Amino acid sequence: MTYHKSEVDWNGTTLSIETGNWAKQAHGAVVYRYGNLVLLATVCAEKEAREGQEFFPLTVDYREKIYSVGRVPGGYFKREARPLEHETLTSRLIDRPIRPLFPEGYFCEVQLLVTVLSADPEVSIEGHAIAAASAALGVSDIPFHGPVTGVLVGRKDGKLIADPSKSEVQAGDLELLVAGSKDAVMMIEGGAQEISSEEMIEALDFAHQKIKEKLAAQEKLIAEVNPDKREVALRKPDLSIREKVKEKFFAPLEQANSNKVKSDRSAAVDAVYKDAVEFVQSELLEGKEEKEAEAIVKDIKGYMHELEYLVVRKSCFEQGIRADGRKLEEIRDISIELDVLPGVHGSAVFTRGQTQSLGVVTLGTGDDYQKIETLSGERHKHFMLHYNFPPYSTGEVKRMMGPGRREVGHGNLAERALKRVVPDKADFPYVIRVVSEILESNGSSSMASVCSGSLAMMAAGVPVPRSVSGIAMGLIMGDNNDYCILSDIAGIEDHFGDMDFKVAGTRKGITAFQLDIKVKGLSVEILRAALSQAEKGRMHILDKMEAAIAEARSDVSPNAPRITTIQIDQDRIGELIGPGGKVIRSIIEKSGADLNVEDDGTVTIAATSSEAAALAQKLIEDIFREVEVGETYDGTVKRIVDFGAFIELFPGKEGLLHISKLAKERVNSVKDVVDLGDSIKVRVLGVDQFGRVDLIREDLADEFAASGAGSSGGGHRSGGGDR
Structure with a gap:
């Protein structure tokens, strides 16, 4: 096998297709290169169709090798396993424009494989995979009416782009994969951000022009290889029998197809098929050899299939009426x-x-x-x-x-x-x-x-x-x-x-x-x-x-979880988690909600009720609340020392209520006024440079302020560090 290679410039990058070097025992094989992307496309076909074969058995498989991006596969076995969903989807994308280009009546089994050997994270592969598959068929001896190729069209800032990078696709409002030959469009697949029909047509026209340009690499390679295509006996019907079947069963088939209910139509059509088989067997096989007679009987299904197509077409063109009685533009109920x-x-x-x-x-x-x-x-x-x-x-x-x-x-x-x-x-x-x-x-x-x-x-x-x-x-x-x-x-x-x-x-x-x-x-x-x-x-x-339903309902179903998100400072995520997860576990236990903390500081709260979600949000917000001077809080006595009581203002925040600010009169013992767990209303007098909070009982605050006594953080002068 002689080595051949063709190259074209595509988007400022060399696109090359070569054959005759790798996988030489395949009936057709090409290595397709575009930047760091390397694809191996191979095709093999049986020499003859299986006996009794009534359809074209084409199998297309697209596979990505994890080594193509320098990674080891995950999982226990550390090797590629069954195809992933996007590999299955890409296999379908390759199959769809290629399948119609095999000769009618060609029933030999064909297997087409496209393998990603090296990948570029910024290159979308699908359009190139279609081109590689077509090129493999083009240089093979398998009959194929190609070539075809695929072009991805994106649009950014109103400008159409052929085979854009993945970054350009994500930044744009259109992702349109078009496959076609130099004469026509053969497949479309894609999504868009609510574009108009005219914008869609513009993109399709642009894609087809680019398809013609991209086909140059394949056309040059196939011309150089100039393969001799194998001669295959295509399944051809007996024309005289086909005409007799048409003459006798066109009208009954037309009547059967007029049934509007699918099950009734199927039953009526099956009955006509059965009558056609009996007619051919009883009246048209005289003098035929056994093998020839068996082949004719098998062909009856194909004849009837052709007749059904003619019935559907006749009704549309002559009457503007479809099989179920609808007009061409009519939508079903x-x-x-x-x-x-x-x-x-x-x-x-x-x-x-x-x-x-x-x-x-x-x-x-x-x-x-x-x-x-x-x-x-x-x-x-x-x-x-x-x-x-x-x-x-x-x-x-x-x-x-x-x-x-x-x-x-x-x-x-x-x-x-x-x-x-x-x-x-x-x-x-x-x-x-x-x-x-x-x-x-x-x-x-x-x-x-x-x-x-x-x-x-x-x-x-x-x-x-x-x-x-x-x-x-x-x-x-x-x-x-x-x-x-x-x-x-x-x-x-x-x-x-x-x-x-x-x-x-x-x-x-x-x-x-x-x-x-x-x-x-x-x-x-x-x-x-x-x-x-x-x-x-x-x-x-x-x-x-x-x-x-004209618009979305204003709230999610009562059966759905309640989800709230809040944002905290990235640098303070540790405060929410706590040592060994102590703080976050406490919030989950108290509220009954589930919490998820992301690296950017986004906290997602999921709960079965609005009340549980609200409680979890409050507990989180309390951790990051800042004490404000002059504000009043409903606090709880957490610790008692000789010189006062430490009051929890909200979770994670305490202040000192000095013994001198517990009552108007002199207090000999803190416990004479408050005890552990007591609720007490306090006002913040000040916060010192170390973040220590100085408190006073709310009912004494105004009188204390009027007297001019006290200073920010002054209550901590005796033992304030004991926390």
Whole structure:
């Protein structure tokens, strides 16, 4: 294998892709370098499809090595284990723009691996990982209609930036990952701080221009390698049988698909499928060899699948009516229920057609955050959304397992949509966990999760400024570059359509978006039309949501913990902790609240009642209160000595009430006037340079002051240091 390398300048840094040096037994392998980032992308494919294979088995795995940033993995085994959530999400990001570019009918198993060997904490990897994967396929002998690449777009101070640093992304209001070829956009993923549709289109157009520039490195390398692509027998249908099946079963399939209820439609379609199999077996297999006949029967499902696509397309283009009877822009019926679970902190059920999501919000305390280890270091996650898709939601029987890639991806999208309106930790110091339980599913369940999550947060008293709604847009492409855009797609339209474009946001603007396609790319014009139609749909959904709950409730649920934060001087944290934790334990025991002290002096108080939280706050504030001269305090006698009594003004602060200031008349013994534990009202006469406090009984203070007697700290002249 000959060594080849291509280089381009990208953002003032050399971007290079090389092949023929590492992993030479893989069917395609490249080393991708950008600054300190080094990726190894490899691809291997079976020579033939498995017998009976009816789909394209592509596996994409993205893995990060902890050694890439000079660290040893944590945990007992000290090695990388199962993929982390963000690795799963990145694997999906690579898969989505690449999968549509394999030839139709190519069913050989393909495994694509992208490994991070060296990382730069300031470089976002996802777009480069897509490019590396495409390059590995491009230099291989595997049939692939690429190349594609990914570009991350950020925006800071109104200026769009291609592949910005992580610092620039965090400082900006847009994080948009776009993948595409030189001709079209193929995938979109991202979030934004409530941007307009026009701003989104501008960013997409900018991204596509940058994609064309970034593709130069791949195009140069692939041209140099000039690989001979393997010849593979693609699965091709028997055209004569396909036409006979179409002629006989198009009308019955059209009738079956007109059922508005998903379960009725599925049953009717299954019956037509069964009739088609019986028809082919009884009338069209005469004279066919056994193997050929078996292959034809297996192909019937594919024929019927094509027919269903034609049925869906015909209805949209000829009548402007969809399978369930809706117009192209029509949203399914929406119903909303609030506070459906009495024991939780916030709950809502959002139903749109036959898709239903139960949103549940739990408010946690400071220690409930999720700790995440990434190549950039450890971070704490205070807002999270988890999406669950049980088999009963589609009337199926399946094994219950942990969340799969789809559930992780859908949850991440809904989380991104809501994250932009979640208040800062400083303003709302709770950890917020939203769970979406999909109770029914017939399309757009991730967007239903956005709606139920937004409603549940408002019901829980999370001070979000605005409601967030989400909608899934579909596309049916025609033969002459004409198209139909569908609002709020149902399951059949997701399955047979050419696009799934999810858009979420508030009345102010877009907060999250995701695009998946089954064609080889979409023009910016189509995306512009889809965004415009999506905005109308989102506003309709927001009308329904705001009618149910217009703004967040003024207080959190009575079931939720009460959290208060106060700020103390960093240098005085030790005073709150006390020797061996004595002081902080005392506050916890007295109040029943939990305390969390951060290094910057932020103290978080979490309690089951407002009273407990208020008591803990008072006990903390008392530690740092300063005694003020002239102020009156309700004190407690803590110690008695020959020359007076030491009075606790508040926890941690004492002063001396000298025997001469206990009464008008001469006092022979302190105990003649006060005893240990007595409550006594005292006034502060003064505080000396050593912080010693001089007190007098409140009922003697005015007369004492009028006589001109006393001086600041004077009461400590005899034994005042005995404390």
